[in-house]
Amino acid sequence: MFRTLSKIKRLLRMARALAAHDALVPREYAADVPPALRIVARIVGGRAKAISNLSAGVRLAKALEDMGPSAIKLGQWLATRPDILGSDVTRGLETLQDHLPPFADAEARRIVESEFRKPLGEVFTKFAPAMAAASIAQVHEAQTNEDPPRRVAVKILRPHIEDEFVRDFEAFRFAARIAERHFAEARRLRLRELVETLARSVAIELDLRMEGAAACELAHNTRDDREFRVPALDWTRTSARVLTTEWMEGASLRDAAALEAAGHDPKRVAVNLLRAFLKQALIDGFFHADMHPGNLFLDSEGRICAVDFGIMGRLDPAMRRFMAETLGGFLARDYTRVANVHFEVGFVPKTHSVETFAQALRAIGEPIFGLRARDMSMARMLEQLFETTRRFDMQLQPQLVLLQKTMVVVEGVARNLDPDFDIWEASRPVVETWMLDRLGPEARFREAADGLTSLARLAQNMPQVLRDTEIIAAQLADGGLRLHPDSVRQIALSQLRRTRHVRVALWIAAGALGIIALGAF
Numbered sequence: 001m002f003r004t005l006s007k008i009k010r011l012l013r014m015a016r017a018l019a020a021h022d023a024l025v026p027r028e029y030a031a032d033v034p035p036a037l038r039i040v041a042r043i044v045g046g047r048a049k050a051i052s053n054l055s056a057g058v059r060l061a062k063a064l065e066d067m068g069p070s071a072i073k074l075g076q077w078l079a080t081r082p083d084i085l086g087s088d089v090t091r092g093l094e095t096l097q098d099h100l101p102p103f104a105d106a107e108a109r110r111i112v113e114s115e116f117r118k119p120l121g122e123v124f125t126k127f128a129p130a131m132a133a134a135s136i137a138q139v140h141e142a143q144t145n146e147d148p149p150r151r152v153a154v155k156i157l158r159p160h161i162e163d164e165f166v167r168d169f170e171a172f173r174f175a176a177r178i179a180e181r182h183f184a185e186a187r188r189l190r191l192r193e194l195v196e197t198l199a200r201s202v203a204i205e206l207d208l209r210m211e212g213a214a215a216c217e218l219a220h221n222t223r224d225d226r227e228f229r230v231p232a233l234d235w236t237r238t239s240a241r242v243l244t245t246e247w248m249e250g251a252s253l254r255d256a257a258a259l260e261a262a263g264h265d266p267k268r269v270a271v272n273l274l275r276a277f278l279k280q281a282l283i284d285g286f287f288h289a290d291m292h293p294g295n296l297f298l299d300s301e302g303r304i305c306a307v308d309f310g311i312m313g314r315l316d317p318a319m320r321r322f323m324a325e326t327l328g329g330f331l332a333r334d335y336t337r338v339a340n341v342h343f344e345v346g347f348v349p350k351t352h353s354v355e356t357f358a359q360a361l362r363a364i365g366e367p368i369f370g371l372r373a374r375d376m377s378m379a380r381m382l383e384q385l386f387e388t389t390r391r392f393d394m395q396l397q398p399q400l401v402l403l404q405k406t407m408v409v410v411e412g413v414a415r416n417l418d419p420d421f422d423i424w425e426a427s428r429p430v431v432e433t434w435m436l437d438r439l440g441p442e443a444r445f446r447e448a449a450d451g452l453t454s455l456a457r458l459a460q461n462m463p464q465v466l467r468d469t470e471i472i473a474a475q476l477a478d479g480g481l482r483l484h485p486d487s488v489r490q491i492a493l494s495q496l497r498r499t500r501h502v503r504v505a506l507w508i509a510a511g512a513l514g515i516i517a518l519g520a521f
Contacts, residue, residue: 003170010171014067021063026056057085057092065097069135069161070168072098073205076311077198080401084189087387094408102130102138108156115239123237125149132294136161136205136310141247144237151247152234153307155208162206169199205310208243214309215245221284228276228304248305250297256417264302270414271426273304277410278430281315281403282324283437289313289406293413313402318345323403324434330381331428333369335361347394360388373422374415379407 018024019042025033054062064075078085079093109120109127116123126143133139137157144150172195179186204210212233219230237244251259253273256266273296280287288295290311297305315323322345329338339358342348348357364384368376382404386394414421 004174006167007171007174010167011175014071014171017067017071018060018063021059021066023056023060023063026059028056055088055092057089058095059092060089061093061096064093068164068168069100069158070165070172070202072096072135073165073202074172074198077201080398080405082386082401084194087383094405098134100133100135102133103158105129105140107159108138108140111156111159112154112242115242116237121145124152124154127154137208137243142244144234150234151249152237152244153231153247154237155211155243155245157206157208157241165202165206169195169202172198207240209238209240211309212238212243212245214312217286218280218288218306218309218312221280221286222276225276225279226303227272228306229299230306230309245307248297248299248307250299250305252293253296253298253304253413253417254293259298259417262298264298266417267421269298269302269304270417270421273417274410274414274423274426275430276304277406278427281313281406282320282430282434285315285317285320287313287315287403287406289402291406291410291413293416296413313399313406315399315403319397319399320434322347323400324431326385327378327427327431328435330365330368331424331431333365335359335365342389342394347397348389348392352392357392360392361385364388372420373425374420376423377411378423378427379404379411382407 015024061075064071075093075096076098079090079096082090085093105127108130112123112127113120120127122145124142125145126149128141130138130140135158137155140154140156142152142154144152173192176186176191176195179191212235215230215233219232222228222230231246231248234244234246251262251264253259253269259266259269273291277287277291288306288309288311290308291306295306295308297307299305322341325341326338329335329341335358336354338361339348339354342357343350343354364381368381382400386401386404411421411423414423414426
């Protein structure tokens with residue numbers, strides 16, 4: 001009983017914060033929300049602030065910033081899901097700022113001592129006040145107690161942040177469960193599953209050893225890249241709540257004039273940044289997904305140095321091939337080829353016409369090639385591509401959206417360094433190298449060799465295959481195949497089609513939240 005009341009109280013506080021920014025039932029979408037829910041939302045939240053000049057997405061971003069760490073993480077995740085809120089709202093969420101006041105140095109020192117079970121002086125001989133603070137952690141400059149000492153960056157989780165996230169996610173689960181019970185749209189969106197997905201993602205981010213592992217993996221993947229580097233990790237001073245890395249000294253990529261004054265070519269840096277990102281995404285399938293200027297520096301040798309590996313993206317081989325062939329097709333202006341790629345991977349149902357889909361792709365590509373280099377945007381092209389494919393019943397792929405969102409940031413940094421940056425020409429060598437490596441003659445020989453190996457394994461496993469065949473035949477004779485429940489569920493999920501606008505579901509859930517809160521009083 002008391003836990004339920006605590007969840008209701010927490011949700012009511014969130015609802016009021018949303019309503020204060022006209023983000024609980026935004027006026028732009030109020031007509032799509034049942035009247036009863038609009039009334040409940042007004043009772044729960046009161047009257048919104050006079051912020052008519054801001055879009056619904058920006059208002060939502062500001063409300064989430066006021067609500068604290070869990071809400072900020074929710075907003076960052078929702079920014080990668082235009083299938084839930086719509087592209088106009090998710091674009092507004094890109095303005096969300098992940099900055100909070102730092103917690104006390106004394107508390108940071110206590111956490112370090114607790115994690116390593118020794119006095120701070122036995123870990124670091126110098127420990128400066130926090131230099132940056134976000135929703136989950138803050139960063140300190142420090143010096144190790146070795147001889148000679150090393151300058152390091154120490155990232156420390158906020159005190160009790162894990163407990164705060166647990167309480168907030170219990171409230172999110174509660175709201176999702178009630179919403180699914182009462183609203184068909186919430187069930188169709190599978191809100192409970194969405195909350196669990198976010199909870200798993202945050203749980204990983206709250207273990208700084210996982211971030212350390214991500215940094216090590218990216219460092220391994222880019223070890224031969226002479227234009228990009230990752231700070232070395234200090235595992236002896238890293239734990240679940242503390243992450244220690246090499247200190248990265250360099251010039252910020254924010255100021256092109258300062259880079260030029262230091263003897264660097266900003267235009268070359270812009271090209272190197274884009275290519276480093278595309279190599280990570282298309283060739284390695286593992287990319288830094290938070291490449292804003294605050295996380296990027298240029299060292300004395302002209303290498304781009306990246307920090308903060310809390311948000312990373314992955315593309316499996318099929319997705320990498322899809323993206324590379326899509327970009328290659330657009331570069332060649334071969335829209336039929338791009339259309340065929342979508343059909344081959346099953347993104348667009350075969351009930352649609354390849355020719356009609358290629359025509360829609362041409363409507364995206366041709367205007368781009370008519371622009372000046374400074375006006376051409378790969379990120380915008382990808383966004384338009386995803387919007388178009390949804391009209392052809394393609395379910396959005398979250399990993400591709402994260403790629404597109406990161407591309408927006410990378411393009412922005414590159415254009416700040418070089419206003420005339422030609423993103424297509426800069427990307428061409430990476431895309432062409434990928435295609436030659438994966439689709440050229442040598443790749444065909446490798447595939448043939450892999451095929452022969454598979455045939456050999458099949459021959460070795462033939463007795464088991466025959467036994468499995470006998471089992472299947474017996475089940476068919478005994479009333480049919482019996483699939484595992486998880487398999488049945490996945491088959492059912494694969495049949496779902498999201499062809500309608502679904503952003504209203506957020507405010508349906510908020511309305512359910514309000515009903516729950518009123519019922520408690």
